[in-house]
Amino acid sequence: MFCRICNNQTQVINSFGRMPIANNFLKQDSFKEEYFFDLETMFCISCKTFQLVEQPDPQLMFHENYAFFSGTSKKMAEHFKIMAESYRQQFIADPQKAFVVELGSNDGIMLKHFARDGIKHLGVEPSENVAHVAREQGVATKVAFFGEQTASAILEEHGQADIICAANVMCHIPDLASVAKGVVSLLKNDGVFVFEDPYLGDVIQKTSYDQIYDEHVYIFSLLSVQQIFEPYGLELFHVEPQITHGGSMRYYLCLQGQRVVQDSVKKQLEIEKTLGLDNVETFINFRDACEKSRQELVTLLKELKAAGKRVVGYAATSKSTTILNYCGIGKESIEYISDTTPLKQGKFSPGMHIPIKPYQEFTNDTPDYAVLFAWNHAQEIFEKEENFTKKGGKWITFIPEVKVLEQV
Ligand code: TMP
Ligand code: ZN
Numbered sequence: 479m480f481c482r483i484c485n486n487q488t489q490v491i492n493s494f495g496r497m498p499i500a501n502n503f504l505k506q507d508s509f510k511e512e513y514f515f516d517l518e519t520m521f522c523i524s525c526k527t528f529q530l531v532e533q534p535d536p537q538l539m540f541h542e543n544y545a546f547f548s549g550t551s552k553k554m555a556e557h558f559k560i561m562a563e564s565y566r567q568q569f570i571a572d573p574q575k576a577f578v579v580e581l582g583s584n585d586g587i588m589l590k591h592f593a594r595d596g597i598k599h600l601g602v603e604p605s606e607n608v609a610h611v612a613r614e615q616g617v618a619t620k621v622a623f624f625g626e627q628t629a630s631a632i633l634e635e636h637g638q639a640d641i642i643c644a645a646n647v648m649c650h651i652p653d654l655a656s657v658a659k660g661v662v663s664l665l666k667n668d669g670v671f672v673f674e675d676p677y678l679g680d681v682i683q684k685t686s687y688d689q690i691y692d693e694h695v696y697i698f699s700l701l702s703v704q705q706i707f708e709p710y711g712l713e714l715f716h717v718e719p720q721i722t723h724g725g726s727m728r729y730y731l732c733l734q735g736q737r738v739v740q741d742s743v744k745k746q747l748e749i750e751k752t753l754g755l756d757n758v759e760t761f762i763n764f765r766d767a768c769e770k771s772r773q774e775l776v777t778l779l780k781e782l783k784a785a786g787k788r789v790v791g792y793a794a795t796s797k798s799t800t801i802l803n804y805c806g807i808g809k810e811s812i813e814y815i816s817d818t819t820p821l822k823q824g825k826f827s828p829g830m831h832i833p834i835k836p837y838q839e840f841t842n843d844t845p846d847y848a849v850l851f852a853w854n855h856a857q858e859i860f861e862k863e864e865n866f867t868k869k870g871g872k873w874i875t876f877i878p879e880v881k882v883l884e885q886v
Contacts, residue, residue, distance in 0.1 A: 490518055492687065494803070495803065497692070497799070497804075498803065500796035501799075501828075503828065512828070561588055569641050576640045577637060578641045578643070579643070580601050580644065586619065589617045589618075604623045605621075626660045629660030639664050639669055640669050645673065649676065650693050651695070662711055673729055675697070679727070679753050682755065683725075685877070685879070687771070691800045715730055715743065724854035775801070775807070776807070782847060788813060789812050792859065793855070794817040808830045814832060822834045847871065848874065
């Protein structure tokens with residue numbers, strides 16, 4: 479297997495088996511046509527990029543029925559508001575002349591803060607349905623995949639950008655060469671390219687293998703980000719860890735030599751050395767840890783079933799698709815998964831076909847256990863669900879290890 483970034487030979491790490499599209503919540507009449515692929519990861523010893531072996535066609539993942547709306551979690555809305563303020567403060571000297579471009583702008587959750595202040599902006603979003611929601615909120619949005627071509631079209635129409643940003647988007651894009659070239663041509667000389675994604679350091683430390691699914695073709699580290707973008711003349715000058723998505727990293731890049739490289743880069747690179755993110759052994763250990771996690775979760779659910787307990791799932795996240803399919807957990811173990819997204823309700827989970835029910839059913843129900851699939855929103859959920867624990871309900875988590883939480 480060859481690396482998408484540097485073309486060198488890689489080492490296969492995880493084989494999670496047959497896997498459906500993580501976000502493809504489906505109706506019963508579509509079970510027969512459901513698409514599956516082999517979910518495997520590989521690590522490139524040369525450029526240190528951890529990546530999928532095979533990625534399904536983007537048209538299968540991001541289309542008009544794409545079920546992911548950024549604007550569904552309060553904490554994420556707050557995160558994007560703070561992000562917009564921070565970018566504006568750091569990188570916009572004159573709001574009248576500024577131009578902000580966001581790649582994968584989703585429903586406009588971040589850009590709306592620029593739109594409201596009358597700052598020139600453009601979202602680039604491949605999914606028509608979420609782009610439509612963004613436009614309704616006054617966020618200028620172009621329906622396209624970002625690459626060299628899209629960049630030159632934007633350049634022609636709007637000129638160069640002060641900020642090109644992306645959140646949970648770069649790790650979805652296999653052809654980063656085209657993105658990097660597009661960014662370099664679109665960015666002003668003193669502009670910044672800033673993006674954040676789930677961080678490999680957290681995935682390794684927490685065994686959060688549910689970050690691995692069709693959309694996430696890469697899970698980045700600083701080591702890999704430098705190797706990926708430096709050949710195109712983009713320099714990493716600052717990083718900031720984020721708590722979102724169970725541990726993310728924000729990467730700040732500029733055109734080579736335009737800014738002072740901050741200490742944050744050196745410090746985080748040292749942490750990566752300590753974690754062994756440059757070493758294939760670390761990934762072999764990660765594979766063993768995933769296997770152990772699977773065995774423990776399957777055993778726990780079997781024990782609960784044998785004891786006659788009722789178990790449901792909480793939040794039909796994309797991440798849960800990897801867990802459920804890799805562990806082979808179906809509706810015999812988890813009766814249903816409750817979720818607040820109307821588009822998912824009444825459908826079934828990808829691959830294992832567990833029914834997705836409206837959130838109200840969970841609040842009216844009294845299951846014994848709930849598996850916390852949205853573990854990255856744990857705090858927000860525990861606060862909201864005091865009633866569940868008061869009624870004697872218990873949470874099951876699997877990150878960083880499989881356990882029943884006795885107290886929350
Ligand atoms: P994600 O942002 O981790 O991918 O989670 C998205 C899904 O989780 C989405 O379908 C909404 C669902 N969800 C709930 O059902 N209840 C909640 O309290 C939270 C935070 C998310
Ligand atoms: Zn490589």
